[in-house]
Amino acid sequence: MERRKRIYLIMMGTCLTLYVLSWTVVRFWSSTAAIVMAIVASIIPPVAVILANRPD
Template sequence: MPDSDPRSEPLGEPPPGRKRAYFWLMGTCVALIVLAWNVVRFWSMPAAVAMSVVAAVIPPVAVIIANWGRGG
């Protein structure tokens, strides 16, 4: 019977669900930056800056989610 302790999980690769969440978040980050500075800035510079601020917060959150519950 496998041990259900999350710390027994190998540290090399995150589980598929967390990996999928990481890639969705990072894809959203890239999309926000591209849209902000290639589309939105022509109509509203403050909105483009706000989108960039949100995009800047996403990568650390994505890393935390990808590594949540890992032993170290």
């Protein structure tokens, strides 16, 4: 159970970091890259929930 929590928190931290970086830093250089980062960040939460709730 502890491993699942750690994986979930790492994935959600990555998601949050991607969102923040995409719209505060990356958008000044490439709006396309910022949009791709945001799309990838929006895919991470459902995957994190699926991995955290999978049966043993």
